[in-house]
Amino acid sequence: MDTTQARAAGPDLAAVARLLADGTRAGFCLALLDGRAWTAAELARHLGVAASTATEHLHALVGGGLLAEERQGRHRYVRLAGPEVAQLVEDLAALAPRRAGPPATLSAAGRRDALAHARTCYDHLAGTVGVAITDAMVERGLLELAHGFGLTAAGHDWLGELGVTVPAGGRRPAVRPCLDWTERRPHLAGAVGAALCRHAFDAGWISRVGSTRAVLVTAAGRAALTARLGLSDRLLVRSRA
Amino acid sequence: MDTTQARAAGPDLAAVARLLADGTRAGFCLALLDGRAWTAAELARHLGVAASTATEHLHALVGGGLLAEERQGRHRYVRLAGPEVAQLVEDLAALAPRRAGPPATLSAAGRRDALAHARTCYDHLAGTVGVAITDAMVERGLLELAHGFGLTAAGHDWLGELGVTVPAGGRRPAVRPCLDWTERRPHLAGAVGAALCRHAFDAGWISRVGSTRAVLVTAAGRAALTARLGLSDRLLVRSRA
DNA sequence: CAGTCGTTTCGGCCGCCGCCGAAGCGTCGT
């Protein structure tokens, strides 16, 4: 019935998978999951490889359509090509083995705690805080989980009060669950998740910690999230700063 | 700030990706996307490799948690480990380059047409028919696309009339968009998509074409889909049988 | 204009991994 032709029939899965099958390239994508653009040298340093090696990897990733590049002067900035790529990386991370191992240094442990507490996941919020926001929205009837992941009318109004406008139409699902790799529970992604995260930055609810993916909930953010979603202060403040 | 430790920090993406980075293993997963269990020899023949080679690949895939195995007598049946794996494979396929190339033989072209018309995608319906069903459900207010992918109250009732019960609770989203790799448009997946597909088989609306993923819409199916969703007969019948 | 720095190209080394065939083992049918 079917000989070797099964190979040529469908889409070339392996070609895409191969791009992520290398520890260094996967590390690049994981780093870029913060949604920002990095330079080639930054990525090389981040993963501890030679600049020449990074160049080759970036060529492969850009050529394969996973990354988009933008050249400015002598710098080459790269970022994830789009939300679909981010979702792929997330899916992969959710299935990947927990590569635990005790943190090598104290500062590494601190960094891990900061990430576990609150961070960006491509263009939305994740970590303890991200999951707590999602849970609170479900509890208040703003999000619907039982019949698919959707935004209720009340949720739509709630966003309107915040001044958050969600780009309607478009291929991207407004609401999408994204499995949190520290909490192991879904948090809010999709167009709404992105818009909400953007608002949180704009309104000064959260701010970046250095140049990492970790974010800090500001005093204003604590007040807003407590007032609007009833989150407890205990959740919003990291135990050890 | 961060040295080579970036490698050991996050989840080991590359380990999972490496499993799918081989043409043969990817072909196995693509074949298993029909949701059924295959024997090792079937897969080996399907991809045109030696049995010993297939064994090694299957060990890797099972060991990596992508496949589940069930042994019966001298047969070893394997299937995708779960919906998360199916989603990963789908995401990958959606991003993968269209490996077109003119079909080698006439029968191959026929098979491709059959697949493009109607097929199973893991545990739900895809192809022209799958997309048409999804579109019709949206048009009739049974599915909600604008504010996230969700089932409306009317949709819930509609399923009830059919006698379809959707397993509530559970981690799996009830409704999920799955990008169709022939139509390039989303169709209905998730728990509801699976339940609806199961019903279509049970009620005799559709039946498998040989041992492929392709399905045929029966006369009863045409009648039911026309009556309940207003699908046109033209869509439901393949041009060249 | 010279120096610095980010990026790129090239050559070469090394290890990993997919492939096969042959042989062995367990299960099923006769």
Place this chain on the structure above:
DNA sequence: ACGACGCTTCGGCGGCGGCCGAAACGACTG
């Protein structure tokens, strides 16, 4: 009990691909 069949193990071959360092290029800096 015997052969047929499906799966597995093993050894060996070959190729792909990631890594580096050296050298070149081009853009910015002073």
